[in-house]
Structures are given as C-alpha cells and as structure tokens.
Amino acid sequence: MKLRGSEVCVSLLVCVSLALADLSPPQNLSVQSLNTQYVLRWDWADDQQSAINGTITFTAQYLSAVYSRKPTHKQKWRTVCVDVLEQRCDFTDAGLSYWGIYLLRVRANTAQQFSNWTNITFCPDKEADLGPPSxxxxxxxxxxxxxxxxxxxxxxxxxxxxxxxxxxxxxxxxxxxxxxxxxxxxxxxxxxxxxxxxxxxxxxxxxxxxxxxxxxxxxxxxxxxxxxTEGLIPYWQIFLYFLLSLGVWFLLGLLVWFSFYKVFKSFKSIFYPNVQLPPHIQEFWLSDSETPHLLPPPCSGSVWDQLDMISAETDTVPDIQISIPEDQDTSVPSRHGSGDSGFNSTEEDSSLDTHTDTHTDTHTDHRCKTDTQHKQEMHDGTLEICA
Incomplete structure (x- = not known):
C-alpha cells in the first residue's frame, strides 16, 4: 500500500519526536562538599545521542525543601548553572544555609530538546564533610x-x-x-x-x-x-655559658678602653703637643732650687774682668787671678824709671812683692773661710762663684 505525502510527513515528525523524547537524563548525582564548599556532580555518557542531537549542555537548579511541598507551579527553583558543558556545578556561592535542606536537580539540553530532571536531596549539616584544622x-x-x-x-x-x-x-x-x-x-x-x-x-x-x-x-x-622536648640545663652548660659571656664582656670592655685611649691620645696630641725643650733649659729647670741661677751682683764701685767657677767639694784651692780695677790708683814706681838706682828698684820690687804676698795670704784665708762656710750650707754638686 502506498502512503500519501501528508502521511509521510506525519510519520517523519512522529519519528523525530520519538527520537527527541529519548534524550537520556543525567545519572549518579552526588555532592562533593568540604565545610561550606558544595559541588554537584553527575554522569552522562550517551555518545550515540550526542552524535545525533548535537552538542549536549546541562542546567542545574536548587529549591529549599520547605517549598517542595507546594504545587509545582508555585515552586521557585533557583538556577545556578545554565547550559554548561562540564558535568559539574558549583553551589558554593549559591547561598545555601549550613543547617538547611535542599533539593538539587539537573537535566541535559540540546538546541531542540532537553531531558527530564534528575533530583537529589542535600543537607550540608549532615552530609558536608568536615575539614582538618587550618x-x-x-x-x-x-x-x-x-x-x-x-x-x-x-x-x-x-x-x-x-x-x-x-x-x-x-x-x-x-x-x-x-x-x-x-x-x-x-x-x-x-x-x-x-x-x-x-x-x-x-x-x-x-x-x-x-x-x-x-x-x-x-x-x-x-x-x-x-x-x-627540653629539660633542666646541665651544670656544665651553665658554666660554659658563663665563661662565654665573661669572655665577651671582657673583649667588649677592652675594646671600649682601647677606643677611649686612642681618642684621649689624639686630643692630647692636638691640645698638648709633645715638644721637647732644649737640653740646657731642661738642666736649668731640673737643677737644685738652692743653687743660684743668676750671677751675683758685682761689688759696688768696681768692675770685674774675670769669674772662676769653683766646686764646693774641691779641697784644693786653684790659683787666683786678681784683676785690678781700672779706676784704682796704680802709681807704682817704675822699675826702669829715670834716675832710680837698681837698689831702689830692688827694694821697691821686694816691697811690692811683700805687699802682694800679704794680700794674697789674706785673700786665701778669707777664701778658705768662705769655702768652709759654703761646704756646710750648700748641697753636693753645687758651684761657688768667686770674684
């Protein structure tokens, strides 16, 4: 029997409808949760239908269990994932309460048709896994x-x-x-x-x-x-720590002292330079305070031509040279004066010699007394100034 064209078209539409109605829903729904992180997973592996119907996507929704008792047209399902290619949907940021009870569902979609919904009940307080300490x-x-x-x-x-x-x-x-x-x-x-x-x-x-x-x-x-674990510190460790701390403090103190010494030496060299005085000035300052440092004043009305330095410790009296002042009267008869005889000259010479010897002896006695007196008064090593 032959079919009319209209009948053929109706038959094709019925076949297509049957093919679309056979789109398989997702299976094996499960929720992977840790603390407050919730991820819905499912399986869908009908490769033959994918080749016939084209690309397969998925849509996931949730509904509080309190509203599930209402009529279907009054149930307000909230969509979380729309036309996703992966077989998973993250409900972490969907606002699910940790103590609530929810219905989760998912279906497969194509450009022309979609499958039936597959539902699962989820209670986070009871089913969500607890994580370890952070x-x-x-x-x-x-x-x-x-x-x-x-x-x-x-x-x-x-x-x-x-x-x-x-x-x-x-x-x-x-x-x-x-x-x-x-x-x-x-x-x-x-x-x-x-x-x-x-x-x-x-x-x-x-x-x-x-x-x-x-x-x-x-x-x-x-x-x-x-x-x-730790315990009481042994005595040898305490002693060792004491020695180490003592050594450290000693080195630290030595370093401070050395630094202070270098600074002090630098300041001293700047403000008090080490300048050596000439040797004769040092001897002058180091000599005995009782030793006269200045020449004695000359005798009044006389001028001396020569000074001799005599040690106070010397026993022998050196020869004394006498200088006659210029202003003293030196009118002595000349040995070679005109009209004088040799006898007179001899007498005059002997008289002069006698006068000179007498003066010399007197001066010597006076000098000895002076030496004795100075020996008693002056220290060792001092000098006497004689005219």
Missing part, C-alpha cells in the same frame, strides 16, 4: 609540648566552630622514631593544648583530626609536626 603549631615549653590548633575555615574564612558548635579535636602523639601505630590519643575542644608527662630531651610527633560526633563526622588528619 594550621597546627607545636612548640616546647618548659619540658612539655604545647599545641596551638587553628579551626577549619569556611568559604568566607569564618571559623567552622560558629557553624559546628560541638566540634572537637582528636590529637595523636608519639615518640620518635616510633610510628603513629603506637600513638597516644587525646580528645579536646580547646585550641591550645599542653601534652603532659613527656620524657625530657625526647623527640615527639603530633597530628590532629577534627570531629563532629553528632553525625559521626571525622576529617582527615593534619600534616605531621615534630619537635624535641
């Missing part, structure tokens, strides 16, 4: 170990304790080189914990896990942190 610090304090634990953080960098009030920490600690199989366990809600009863001068390792017992949530463990 940081763990381990320090040795007075022979014990102090652990500082930072809370897990939400997507807005807020502590998860504001959302999970009963969150606790499970601490594992063990000695080195032993493994975590022999670890001691400590459970606490505090962020600062001190591990007691530890061996002195021993290495320990620590790791921490977050827990929420109401829904039996446990996070993965944090990274391993290791340190060494």
């Amino acid at each position: 940081s763990v610090k381990l320090t040795s304090v007075k022979g014990d170990l102090e652990i500082v634990i930072a809370d897990p953080l939400s997507c807005t960098n807020e502590s998860m304790k504001t959302l999970v009030h009963d969150m606790q920490y499970l601490i594992h600690y063990w000695k080195q080189p032993e493994g975590y199989q022999k670890a001691e366990v400590l459970k606490t809600q505090n962020n600062v914990v001190t591990l007691p009863k530890l061996d002195r001068w021993t290495g320990y390792c620590v790791r921490v896990q977050s827990r929420y017992d109401f829904y039996n949530k446990t996070s993965v463990f944090s990274d391993k942190h290791c340190t060494r």
Whole structure:
C-alpha cells in the first residue's frame, strides 16, 4: 500500500519526536562538599545521542525543601548553572544555609530538546564533610609540648566552630622514631593544648583530626609536626655559658678602653703637643732650687774682668787671678824709671812683692773661710762663684 505525502510527513515528525523524547537524563548525582564548599556532580555518557542531537549542555537548579511541598507551579527553583558543558556545578556561592535542606536537580539540553530532571536531596549539616584544622603549631615549653590548633575555615574564612558548635579535636602523639601505630590519643575542644608527662630531651610527633560526633563526622588528619622536648640545663652548660659571656664582656670592655685611649691620645696630641725643650733649659729647670741661677751682683764701685767657677767639694784651692780695677790708683814706681838706682828698684820690687804676698795670704784665708762656710750650707754638686 502506498502512503500519501501528508502521511509521510506525519510519520517523519512522529519519528523525530520519538527520537527527541529519548534524550537520556543525567545519572549518579552526588555532592562533593568540604565545610561550606558544595559541588554537584553527575554522569552522562550517551555518545550515540550526542552524535545525533548535537552538542549536549546541562542546567542545574536548587529549591529549599520547605517549598517542595507546594504545587509545582508555585515552586521557585533557583538556577545556578545554565547550559554548561562540564558535568559539574558549583553551589558554593549559591547561598545555601549550613543547617538547611535542599533539593538539587539537573537535566541535559540540546538546541531542540532537553531531558527530564534528575533530583537529589542535600543537607550540608549532615552530609558536608568536615575539614582538618587550618594550621597546627607545636612548640616546647618548659619540658612539655604545647599545641596551638587553628579551626577549619569556611568559604568566607569564618571559623567552622560558629557553624559546628560541638566540634572537637582528636590529637595523636608519639615518640620518635616510633610510628603513629603506637600513638597516644587525646580528645579536646580547646585550641591550645599542653601534652603532659613527656620524657625530657625526647623527640615527639603530633597530628590532629577534627570531629563532629553528632553525625559521626571525622576529617582527615593534619600534616605531621615534630619537635624535641627540653629539660633542666646541665651544670656544665651553665658554666660554659658563663665563661662565654665573661669572655665577651671582657673583649667588649677592652675594646671600649682601647677606643677611649686612642681618642684621649689624639686630643692630647692636638691640645698638648709633645715638644721637647732644649737640653740646657731642661738642666736649668731640673737643677737644685738652692743653687743660684743668676750671677751675683758685682761689688759696688768696681768692675770685674774675670769669674772662676769653683766646686764646693774641691779641697784644693786653684790659683787666683786678681784683676785690678781700672779706676784704682796704680802709681807704682817704675822699675826702669829715670834716675832710680837698681837698689831702689830692688827694694821697691821686694816691697811690692811683700805687699802682694800679704794680700794674697789674706785673700786665701778669707777664701778658705768662705769655702768652709759654703761646704756646710750648700748641697753636693753645687758651684761657688768667686770674684
């Protein structure tokens, strides 16, 4: 039997409608969550339909469970992802409450048709995974170990304790080189914990896990942190530290003293130069104070021609040279005067010699007395000035 043209067209449209209605919906929906980060994932792998219908995209929406009981036309689904090529949709910034319950759904799209919706129920408080502490610090304090634990953080960098009030920490600690199989366990809600009863001068390792017992949530463990406990300082170390500090202070004091000495020497050389006086002036200043430093005044009415320096310690009296003043009367008869006889001359000479000897003896006696007196009064090494 032959078909008319109109019948053929109707048959083709029915076939196309059947083909479009057979577009498979996404399958195996799941939510990967950590603290407040939520990502919806699904599977869709019908390559034959992709080749027939062209490019396949996906649309994802959510609805609060409170509004799911209303009629379909009154339900207000919020779209998060539209025509995405990936088989995932991030609901982190969708505004889902951590204590709420939501319906999530996704469907496949083409340019001409779309598949049915596939739904999943999601409760973050119950199903979202709990993350480990954001940081763990381990320090040795007075022979014990102090652990500082930072809370897990939400997507807005807020502590998860504001959302999970009963969150606790499970601490594992063990000695080195032993493994975590022999670890001691400590459970606490505090962020600062001190591990007691530890061996002195021993290495320990620590790791921490977050827990929420109401829904039996446990996070993965944090990274391993290791340190060494301390104890009382041995006496030999105290003595060694004392010697080292003493040496350092000694070197420091020596350096300060040397610097002060160099500065003082520089100032002294500037303001008080080291100039040597001539030797004869130094001898003049260093001589005895009782030694006369000036020549004695000459006798009144006479002028002396010659001075002799006589040591006070010398016993022998040197020859004395007498100079007759010019203004003194020297009228002595000449030995060769005219009209005088040789006898007279001889007598005059002997008389003159006798006078001279007498004067000499008198002067000598006076000089001896003077020497004796000066010997008693003057110190050793002084000089007498005689005329």
